[in-house]
Amino acid sequence: MLQTAERGATRKSKAPPHERYLEAFRWMLLTRVLEEKLASLYRGGLITGGVYIGRGQEAVSAACGMFLQKGDVFAPLIRDQAGRSAFGEPLVDVARTYLGSRLGPMRGRDGNIHRGSVKTGQLAMISHLGAMIPVVVGKLLAKRMKGEKGFVGLTTIGEGGMQTGATHEGMNIAAVEHVPLVIVATNNHYAYSTPNDRQFACSDLVDRAKGYGYEGSSVDGTDLTQCLEVIGAAVRRARAGRPPQLVVASTLRLAGHGEHDDASYVTDDIRREAFAQDALQRTEQLIVEQELLNREGLQHMRAQIAAEVDEAVATAQQEDAPVGSEEDWCAISTRELVDHVN
Amino acid sequence: MLQTAERGATRKSKAPPHERYLEAFRWMLLTRVLEEKLASLYRGGLITGGVYIGRGQEAVSAACGMFLQKGDVFAPLIRDQAGRSAFGEPLVDVARTYLGSRLGPMRGRDGNIHRGSVKTGQLAMISHLGAMIPVVVGKLLAKRMKGEKGFVGLTTIGEGGMQTGATHEGMNIAAVEHVPLVIVATNNHYAYSTPNDRQFACSDLVDRAKGYGYEGSSVDGTDLTQCLEVIGAAVRRARAGRPPQLVVASTLRLAGHGEHDDASYVTDDIRREAFAQDALQRTEQLIVEQELLNREGLQHMRAQIAAEVDEAVATAQQEDAPVGSEEDWCAISTRELVDHVN
Amino acid sequence: MSVTYLEAIREAQTHLLREDERVFIYGQDIAGKFGGAFKATKGLAEQFPGRVLNTPISEDAMVGTAIGAAMEGMRPIVEMQFADFSSIALNQILNNAGTQYWRTKVPCPITVRLPSGGTKGSGPFHSQSMEGLYSHYPGLVVLTPATVEDAYTMLIDAVAIDDPVIYCEHKYLYYHLKADALPTEKLPIGKARVVRPGRDLSIVTNSVMVHEALAVAQQFSADGFEIEVVDLRSVKPLDTDTVLASVARTGRLLCVGEAFPWGGVTAEVIARVATEGFHLLDAAPARLNAKDTPIPYHPNLWSEHRPNAKTIAAKARQILAE
């Protein structure tokens, strides 16, 4: 759908499903099940801090994770569980972080959606939107300097986050450095409670691509086949040395901003738009229609996933929380340079 | 040249010169004479701080000032003497600022290019590039809230300044607020010593317009007729309630970044480009060719300008400098809230 | 009827929008039915059409726009969604708002509301106390209301001030603090308040830590020690006179703050007392701040990271024993 994408087109994909369609579906389903579990733990008061889920964006996110290889850089944001899982994040990392186990990748120092780890090649985001983009650029630049080859970096952003100065500077510097970067921007039509018309005034955010020297593509984020094709192609182009890629996906956030938010500001009109379809439902429907999996197959997958999620949660729940009095209160790694301020 | 501008086209203007062509030329010439004087004062050690001049950009800048009316907002940058003068900045304000007179609009507190004043409707820039854009947006928003009508705001930026986060956020918020803003960006092919290829990677900065929901136009900044037409039209469109306007002018900076800089990094190749022409020379040539003014007329104008500039400088030179011991060291206007830190 | 700290902020804004047509509010998610991440503007957009405006996620431009509007005669209030995101707007705040009047004589009456300070589980990027950072630079007034009453009157005063004001409202106090009614009296901006008189030790503090200090004072009172608690209210200007008067009474000083330990409010207060009131001190002054690491997410870590009644009490005991 490079440049010439039909915007908002929601016709049924005519093409046969992408070869990795089923795998993607599994990541999507895993995400849905996991996030519903997290939401229910949150409602039960068992999670401290916020829970932000990717409901409606699972197709986009799964595709983001699936085309990355070992050695690639992935900087996910708050609605990227599917991509995180697809790129290899163990479920127990998720559970440990949310449930405050001291064994989680952030050791209780940072929480929930801010997790990341060297082991999984996933950067731990800071909250300030757009700030991770130049960090990915720097990693890619360094890899090139070190003589590595064939790598890409992928990071995600929302239509709201695209309006930060950090995003602009990061997108531009990536193009100047000609690093193999893919930015997948999801316009889910809300940034917290703010609709598009108070966020930007261009007719389509993919129009930003040209102004940075990126190649731009649009994708219906509720259509998994398209997501796999378009994001897969963008990753391939970046890997082949083309300029940075901007993919703009269209969806509706099918949840509150976080689980504390009832999203009552989402209008009925917008819920009737084509981009408001549930990507997971659409995918499942196609799977059933095209008989990629039969009922039992589906049921089996569901049961397996539920068991995996439950196990991860159960593991984390048994683990100890970090203990304040044992904490190593030292912000830098060079211990002899710690400032002894009283 | 809206949207469809032939890029880099440098064919001679076929159209008859703009009706205000001669007036514009006078502002351009005034600028050249004034800035040469400032440069020579600087070389003579009579100016503290930097001297930044607009050589090569006089046509763009003159056009920026000429279509503004009383009540409009103008936020000039460092190469905008022509626009400042055209919009009504008295020469003595310039001389007083550069020569450190206590009677200058900045009272010695800020210098040279940072001047501005309520009286002339010209904002005093801070150095951080892009930071003035949202300030103009705020002024326009406030004017609308107060019920004023028919106003516009115009601000300028360089191709380097366009890469700051502040510019991005400011441009975007202007479009979201739909304020009558015109941004005139001059790509003079260098940001200090940095050429375009380390500054951005799109093929033309006017391509940014669409991504913000702006109307974009390109202009040959060495061609005064085009500058008057294109910038005049952009100001008219903004005033008529069209979306914000981005005009991208092409020139070469025909001086050092500042007068301290010999610009030896400017390549010979680039000096041979069409955009490297001297706008003032081109204008004068056309004036002579088309007999808009005869030799005496030109000579008279020159002499008059020289006299005005000399008078302003002479006035400022006789005035006292600010005195440290008499300075009112108080950063806020609410005197009872001054912090008495020792 | 009772009114929370958060409601007081909303009521102050209602009052301001009603009484002064120059006032408007600018920020992320503050409009519509939604009324802000913390609901500080709930209902205001409907009540005052066109004067409570949602912005893009552009902190720098939000403040830049407010500066322009203020220079044009308006009285914008900018709501940051969290204080921590004001790092993006820092350049506009310090270098544009903070220098505007001094450079150009044009007043710049913006009020930037910073939902500040730690709460359980908020982590490194939603918990910061930034008053020290803003106070370091010239040209700003920096306020840290600690009570419902102050939250109300100081916000109204902030908007009336002809200079840029950084108004640090503490998120922990939003719901935890209640008063019977909105205040009918006020202490002017720039004055600290002796919240509890004492004779043995002055605890000088601000914002949420005022309440921890009061708890400690209460507890020590049972043992016969009378701790005086001074709520700074405004950290710039800082009311040195009231602090010195307190130290003159008690001879002992403990400064407590929730911010990071290097520099900031507690260092400034101690520096003032040491330089201007050295002979009033009967013992070494002391300070207690958060630890010198990012603010941890996990409640177990967070509660150790910041000062609390227990650690304040321990410090107080030390000083009293000297």
Next chain:
Amino acid sequence: MSVTYLEAIREAQTHLLREDERVFIYGQDIAGKFGGAFKATKGLAEQFPGRVLNTPISEDAMVGTAIGAAMEGMRPIVEMQFADFSSIALNQILNNAGTQYWRTKVPCPITVRLPSGGTKGSGPFHSQSMEGLYSHYPGLVVLTPATVEDAYTMLIDAVAIDDPVIYCEHKYLYYHLKADALPTEKLPIGKARVVRPGRDLSIVTNSVMVHEALAVAQQFSADGFEIEVVDLRSVKPLDTDTVLASVARTGRLLCVGEAFPWGGVTAEVIARVATEGFHLLDAAPARLNAKDTPIPYHPNLWSEHRPNAKTIAAKARQILAE
């Protein structure tokens, strides 16, 4: 042969690029023949192709990119064109670089060079001293070399440190300060230096003000007063021990800094001495900073705005008379 402060910075970078292939330099106008607004990288791009890179005017992205590269094993040096423009990168520095190791265990060895401090005619936006601002937040090492020798060794050490370092080089010293040769010895980072021993008064200071203090010490020596001058060198970590030892010798303390007066280095030093060395003090400590306004452009105003030998001497006289 002689070497200036600026040349020392260039030589340090030459050494670093030569000895450590992980090092690269990233900044505006630093490459090509041009070699930087102050020529701190002059010749380096030619000598080390591909390792001295011009960036767009994007301070936030410059630092963000450096952070990513550092996490990937490189040792980037970021040159800000002026310290004042680092306000744009502040979020990346404080919230990303400063928290990285603590949150993720991944070290973030970036060095950010800030051409700092006032020079004649530079005005509000090209003169700032930002060490206090950066030191307030956790996770950073903040250095302010005051001599040619320190400029050289501390920059080399900075890049070797596994944590983010803010290296504040003073623009006034670039050309004004000369040494005979590059140093062959060094004091480790984190140690302050007693530049001149004394017994009557300790002046604790950093960066350019070390030289003003030395001038005053010299002058007082003629009157029989021996002033000890302590150069902090590193403001975070701050070498409290050396400062306390000095105050133990002299009993009197004056802190001098070029930055704004509220908070910052001088407040921190006084707070440390007052809290940890109260009984060492024979008189009230004092501080002297710039005035609490933006930094003026005009030389007549600028020279009154910052501390100088005259105002330091006046303060010193006051303290000695107590």
